Structure formats: C-alpha cells, structure tokens
Amino acid sequence: METQVFVQRRKALKISQVKLCQGICTQATLSKFESNRRVPALSILSKLCVRLGMTVDDLYQGxxxxxxxxxxxxxxxxxxxxxxxxxxxxxxxxxxxxxxxxxxxxxxxxxxxxxxxxxxxxxxxxxxxxxxxxxxxxxxxxxxxxxxxxxxxxxxxxxxxxxxxxxxxxxxxxxxxxxxxxxxxxxxxxxxxxxxxxxxxxxxxxxxxxxxxxxxxxxxxxxxxxxxxxxxxxYLPRIKFLAAQNAINLRHDATEIQQLLDETLAFARINRNEVVQVKLAALKCQFKQQCSN
CATH class of the missing domain: 1.25.40 (Serine Threonine Protein Phosphatase 5, Tetratricopeptide repeat)
Incomplete structure (x- = not known):
C-alpha cells in the first residue's frame, strides 16, 4: 500500500490531520497510518479516502x-x-x-x-x-x-x-x-x-x-x-541432535543413542546442514568417551 500517495494528496489539498479524521477516527490512528506503522480498518480507510476524493484502490499502486x-x-x-x-x-x-x-x-x-x-x-x-x-x-x-x-x-x-x-x-x-x-x-x-x-x-x-x-x-x-x-x-537435524544430546546426558541405552546419532547425520546431510554435522562429530566423541568409562 502506497501511503505516501495518501499523504501527498492530503497535503496538496491543504487538509490537516485533525480536520481529515474528524468524525471518522482519532488523529493517532491517522498518524500511525501515514507513518506506515498501522493500516486502519477498511471502513475507516475508505471514509478517509472519500474525503480526499480518492479510493482505497488508488493506494495499491506498488x-x-x-x-x-x-x-x-x-x-x-x-x-x-x-x-x-x-x-x-x-x-x-x-x-x-x-x-x-x-x-x-x-x-x-x-x-x-x-x-x-x-x-x-x-x-x-x-x-x-x-x-x-x-x-x-x-x-x-x-x-x-x-x-x-x-x-x-x-x-x-x-x-x-x-x-x-x-x-x-x-x-x-x-x-x-x-x-x-x-x-x-x-x-x-x-x-x-x-x-x-x-x-x-x-x-x-x-x-x-x-x-x-x-x-x-x-x-x-x-x-x-x-x-x-x-x-x-x-528442523529435523537440529531436533534429532538435541534428542541425542539428552539421551547421552541421561545415559540411555547405547543402541538408542546410536540410532539417534545416525538419524541426526542422515537428516543433516539431506538438509545440507553443515553446522549440525560439525556439532555431531563432537557429540559422537563425547558418546565414545562415555562408553569407554
């Protein structure tokens, strides 16, 4: 929506914000619209446009x-x-x-x-x-x-x-x-x-x-x-990685952990997520160290 078209029209007609919005909406509502912060309800916007001799469609040039x-x-x-x-x-x-x-x-x-x-x-x-x-x-x-x-x-x-x-x-x-x-x-x-x-x-x-x-x-x-x-x-590589990390920290069964690690790697490769693959390599080392203790 091209709000600048609206502002330029109002200024060209030398109509203040206070006068334009009188009986339609608050000046704050109009001000937020003109500064591109918030578009008012269509019923309000239509009435404002009518006062300026234009339509809402005129605001959609871009x-x-x-x-x-x-x-x-x-x-x-x-x-x-x-x-x-x-x-x-x-x-x-x-x-x-x-x-x-x-x-x-x-x-x-x-x-x-x-x-x-x-x-x-x-x-x-x-x-x-x-x-x-x-x-x-x-x-x-x-x-x-x-x-x-x-x-x-x-x-x-x-x-x-x-x-x-x-x-x-x-x-x-x-x-x-x-x-x-x-x-x-x-x-x-x-x-x-x-x-x-x-x-x-x-x-x-x-x-x-x-x-x-x-x-x-x-x-x-x-x-x-x-x-x-x-x-x-x-998100599957990252979620599976977290699941594997939690399983290791909670000392779950080694078979379950290995399956989670394998699934993480598979999804990381499918999604070309190199960050997870790097993190996974470190997590595997942690798992191996845990198994050896």
Missing amino acids: ESTAVELQTKLDAIERELMVENYQGVLKRLAKIDAKQIDALNSKMQLCYLRGIVNALINRQPDDILFDFSQILNDLDEKHQTIFTQLAFLGSGIMYDRHQQQKQASFYFDKVYQYIRLNQHTALGDENQYYLRVLTLIFFTAEFYTAQQNYRRSNWLIEAGLKICCDERVTY
Missing part, C-alpha cells in the same frame, strides 16, 4: 513491490532455519524497511533482524529495539506469534550474556505458550508451523543446557510431531 518484498523476507526466514546466519545478514542488508507497508511484514522484518543479531551476539540495545517494536507497537495486544518470537529472541539474547534469570523468564513464557497451544490447528498461515518449530527448538535447547530434560524432551517430541504432520525437514 502492490507488486510488496509481493516481491514478502518473498524476500520468507526466503530470509528459511535461511535462518538452516543456520545460514551470514546469508541472513547479507539478505537483510538489501531490504529497505521504508518500502514495507504490511503490518505482518514489518513484524517479520523486526523479528528476523532481532533474532539473528541475538544469535550472533550483537549489542543488546539493537536486539531489544527490534523486539520492542513488535511488543510495544506492531503487536501491542500480543495477539500474533511474533510476540512469542520476540520473547524467544529476548531469551536467547539474555542466555548468550549469561543472564539466566532473565533468560528463564522469557523461555518460560514461550514454553507455556506452546503447552497451551499444542492442540491448536496450525491452519494455512504462511510459515506458521515453521515459526512454532523455531520456538520449540531454541526453547528445548535452553532447557537442555539447564539440565531440565523433562521440558526439553517434551518439546522435542512436540517438534518431531509437527515435522511428521507437516512433512518438513528443516
């Missing part, structure tokens, strides 16, 4: 650009899921945030920037600013999954900075969200189940590090079920 930007954001999110963080950074650098009008796409961009910066240990201020945009503005009522992803990213950031109390606060929020929504149908929302897998994996990884294997294993099983139901393999 729709093809919006589709192209969304395609790029989705591709970046897939790169994130296979741990290609350098690729994510390079692609994000080419995205012009000013061209993004759709609220969902704005939240997606903030999430992607925030979480990749958390994962590569960048400055907390930059990370929290992106997540604050989601939590305090774009999804201020906390009704979308992007709120949970912002909680997750905040937890990752605090965990990487060894602030476990703060990290636990956010990971526990995500864990409770997954528990409450485990039986909810995933629906057809774009990439929704992949985002749920993102929540599951990193939260399970945190609990493994905290030796809370009960929660970690519950999350692993939930993740494996989604992978099976949705026929996706993006």
Whole structure:
C-alpha cells in the first residue's frame, strides 16, 4: 500500500490531520497510518479516502513491490532455519524497511533482524529495539506469534550474556505458550508451523543446557510431531541432535543413542546442514568417551 500517495494528496489539498479524521477516527490512528506503522480498518480507510476524493484502490499502486518484498523476507526466514546466519545478514542488508507497508511484514522484518543479531551476539540495545517494536507497537495486544518470537529472541539474547534469570523468564513464557497451544490447528498461515518449530527448538535447547530434560524432551517430541504432520525437514537435524544430546546426558541405552546419532547425520546431510554435522562429530566423541568409562 502506497501511503505516501495518501499523504501527498492530503497535503496538496491543504487538509490537516485533525480536520481529515474528524468524525471518522482519532488523529493517532491517522498518524500511525501515514507513518506506515498501522493500516486502519477498511471502513475507516475508505471514509478517509472519500474525503480526499480518492479510493482505497488508488493506494495499491506498488502492490507488486510488496509481493516481491514478502518473498524476500520468507526466503530470509528459511535461511535462518538452516543456520545460514551470514546469508541472513547479507539478505537483510538489501531490504529497505521504508518500502514495507504490511503490518505482518514489518513484524517479520523486526523479528528476523532481532533474532539473528541475538544469535550472533550483537549489542543488546539493537536486539531489544527490534523486539520492542513488535511488543510495544506492531503487536501491542500480543495477539500474533511474533510476540512469542520476540520473547524467544529476548531469551536467547539474555542466555548468550549469561543472564539466566532473565533468560528463564522469557523461555518460560514461550514454553507455556506452546503447552497451551499444542492442540491448536496450525491452519494455512504462511510459515506458521515453521515459526512454532523455531520456538520449540531454541526453547528445548535452553532447557537442555539447564539440565531440565523433562521440558526439553517434551518439546522435542512436540517438534518431531509437527515435522511428521507437516512433512518438513528443516528442523529435523537440529531436533534429532538435541534428542541425542539428552539421551547421552541421561545415559540411555547405547543402541538408542546410536540410532539417534545416525538419524541426526542422515537428516543433516539431506538438509545440507553443515553446522549440525560439525556439532555431531563432537557429540559422537563425547558418546565414545562415555562408553569407554
């Protein structure tokens, strides 16, 4: 949506925001729309356009650009899921945030920037600013999954900075969200189940590090079920790796552990996940050392 077309029309007619929105909406609603922060309800937007002698359709001159930007954001999110963080950074650098009008796409961009910066240990201020945009503005009522992803990213950031109390606060929020929504149908929302897998994996990884294997294993099983139901393999190498790691730490049967290690390697090769393959080599050494003791 080309909000600039709307703004230029209003200014050309020398109509103030106060006058334009009178009897239709608050000035704050109009201001958020003109600054590309939030599109109002269609009924409100239609009335505003009528006062300017235009239609809502006049605002969609750049729709093809919006589709192209969304395609790029989705591709970046897939790169994130296979741990290609350098690729994510390079692609994000080419995205012009000013061209993004759709609220969902704005939240997606903030999430992607925030979480990749958390994962590569960048400055907390930059990370929290992106997540604050989601939590305090774009999804201020906390009704979308992007709120949970912002909680997750905040937890990752605090965990990487060894602030476990703060990290636990956010990971526990995500864990409770997954528990409450485990039986909810995933629906057809774009990439929704992949985002749920993102929540599951990193939260399970945190609990493994905290030796809370009960929660970690519950999350692993939930993740494996989604992978099976949705026929996706993006997260299988990482989830299987966690399962093997937990089994080793809990000293499960050697045959079970070996099977998990083999499955991890197989899925890592299928998905060309070199990061997991490197981690797996170290885990195998740990397992061999445990067996020899």
